[in-house]
Amino acid sequence: MARQARPRIGVASIIQETNTFAARPSTLDDFTAQGLWVGAEAAERSAGTNTEIAGALAEVTAGGAEAVPVVRAWAMSGGVLDAYSFAYLRGLLFDGLVAAGPLDALVLCLHGALVAEGEPAADGALVEAARAVLRPGTPLVATHDLHANVTARIAGGVDALVGFRTYPHVDQGDTGRRGAALALRMLDGLRPGTVVAKRPMLVPAESQAIADPPMAALRRLADGATTGPILDVSLFPVQPWLDVPELGFGVTVTHAGDPDAAKATAEAVAEAAWVRRGEFAVRPVPVAGAVAAVRARTGRGPVLLVQSADSPTAGASADSATVVAALLERPGRIRSYATVVDAPAVAACHLAGTGGAVDTPVGATLDPRWSTPVRLTGTVARLGADPVTLTGAAMTGQSVGMGRWATVDTGTGLTVLLTERPAPTFDPAGYRHAGLEPAEADAVLVRSATLYRAGYGGGYAEAILLDLPGASTPRLDYLDFRHAPRPLYPIDGGAW
Numbered sequence: 266m267a268r269q270a271r272p273r274i275g276v277a278s279i280i281q282e283t284n285t286f287a288a289r290p291s292t293l294d295d296f297t298a299q300g301l302w303v304g305a306e307a308a309e310r311s312a313g314t315n316t317e318i319a320g321a322l323a324e325v326t327a328g329g330a331e332a333v334p335v336v337r338a339w340a341m342s343g344g345v346l347d348a349y350s351f352a353y354l355r356g357l358l359f360d361g362l363v364a365a366g367p368l369d370a371l372v373l374c375l376h377g378a379l380v381a382e383g384e385p386a387a388d389g390a391l392v393e394a395a396r397a398v399l400r401p402g403t404p405l406v407a408t409h410d411l412h413a414n415v416t417a418r419i420a421g422g423v424d425a426l427v428g429f430r431t432y433p434h435v436d437q438g439d440t441g442r443r444g445a446a447l448a449l450r451m452l453d454g455l456r457p458g459t460v461v462a463k464r465p466m467l468v469p470a471e472s473q474a475i476a477d478p479p480m481a482a483l484r485r486l487a488d489g490a491t492t493g494p495i496l497d498v499s500l501f502p503v504q505p506w507l508d509v510p511e512l513g514f515g516v517t518v519t520h521a522g523d524p525d526a527a528k529a530t531a532e533a534v535a536e537a538a539w540v541r542r543g544e545f546a547v548r549p550v551p552v553a554g555a556v557a558a559v560r561a562r563t564g565r566g567p568v569l570l571v572q573s574a575d576s577p578t579a580g581a582s583a584d585s586a587t588v589v590a591a592l593l594e595r596p597g598r599i600r601s602y603a604t605v606v607d608a609p610a611v612a613a614c615h616l617a618g619t620g621g622a623v624d625t626p627v628g629a630t631l632d633p634r635w636s637t638p639v640r641l642t643g644t645v646a647r648l649g650a651d652p653v654t655l656t657g658a659a660m661t662g663q664s665v666g667m668g669r670w671a672t673v674d675t676g677t678g679l680t681v682l683l684t685e686r687p688a689p690t691f692d693p694a695g696y697r698h699a700g701l702e703p704a705e706a707d708a709v710l711v712r713s714a715t716l717y718r719a720g721y722g723g724g725y726a727e728a729i730l731l732d733l734p735g736a737s738t739p740r741l742d743y744l745d746f747r748h749a750p751r752p753l754y755p756i757d758g759g760a761w
């Protein structure tokens with residue numbers, strides 16, 4: 266088919282990962298705080314960033330088509346998006362597409378795990394909103410995060426779907442380019458389809474790293490199958506704190522007009538994941554045991570105490586002081602750093618001033634379901650309110666605000682960094698900014714499932730995954746799933 270002179274390809278991006286176990290609902294404010302850009306501004310502000318929208322716009326232009334930016338909305342992981350905010354975002358997409366005028370194709374960048382009030386498959390609702398504006402038969406390609414829960418609504422609404430290939434994620438821009446490349450090929454006559462295979466299993470985020478087995482082996486299997494009519498095989502192990510219908514490990518296969526071959530490939534890769542499901546198990550350590558292990562190895566470099574159960578990048582509130590309590594239990598001998606989100610305690614420190622004495626409860630101010638407050642006494646060492654500039658390989662150079670903050674020297678070897686908003690513990694710059702050098706500590710609290718590996722590089726002796734409850738816990742059996750199909754591996758342990 267001959268391509269028309271200069272086709273117009275729209276690119277829109279509405280992205281948030283929902284944690285349905287998070288305490289606080291997400292709102293439009295979470296998006297506006299990160300920049301909510303419409304039309305040309307979406308392209309201008311995204312240019313040069315490693316994002317799906319920037320990659321897609323660049324690929325469209327490189328392919329000789331006119332790139333038409335529609336909308337860019339992004340928010341950090343959080344709780345279920347309220348109905349008004351979702352309607353507003355869907356309206357921005359709809360109105361943006363109307364304003365864009367006739368398009369020859371659309372690339373729609375979505376997370377794939379967005380849940381709104383009354384819309385458990387909100388990404389699918391966005392695809393339908395776009396379809397309502399596009400002329401019938403207009404090519405529509407979607408991109409998803411690897412943590413997406415692929416739904417029938419998505420698969421049925423798009424011509425093709427591609428997902429990230431990496432975790433920790435570094436290929437956001439490349440994924441946008443892959444989506445746009447498919448849209449360009451559709452203008453030249455390609456008629457693709459995407460099929461999905463799923464298995465009723467959840468994978469802890471800690472064992473989803475793409476460099477580790479079994480994900481590395483599954484990725485190789487997927488790459489080996491990408492040949493002939495099979496254009497793309499994407500793995501979607503899903504972020505596990507998502508209580509929705511259709512929850513499960515997904516594999517999508519995008520094909521050039523051979524749905525039977527695609528279905529067979531998708532089922533084969535999904536089955537390979539299912540067969541290896543036991544290999545995804547993680548073995549978290551009780552906090553007391555982890556602290557004892559640190560004491561046993563004093564002087565041999567920092568041990569990271571990984572409280573991924575309360576990870577702000579996974580939508581949790583980072584307000585648990587359980588590790589602080591454990592580190593205070595037997596004072597002395599080790600130097601340790603911990604951090605807790607606690608606005609009232611920060612206020613108490615600022616009132617006391619540098620060098621002042623504080624005696625305040627800390628913890629459980631935002632999400633009291635998983636932990637209890639701890640009494641913190643000590644001396645205010647430092648106060649601040651300025652944002653941190655990250656230095657590690659994850660998100661290098663980005664500025665992260667943690668609100669007002671204070672460090673409290675407890676006189677026991679433990680110094681606590683109290684913040685109004687979550688400190689970026691996946692990067693040593695978070696503590697360093699507050700005058701606490703992780704390299705000089707025996708133990709450092711980290712609230713992150715895998716991002717710290719990139720942020721810290723090799724800068725730690727050992728990382729111990731903590732066995733704790735929380736909105737982003739690795740112990741999926743601690744969570745109360747009510748909407749997900751059952752039985753579900755591994756939480757229904759006896760069912761397999």
Ligand SMILES: [Zn+2]
Binds near residue numbers: 410411412434
């Ligand atoms: Zn992700």
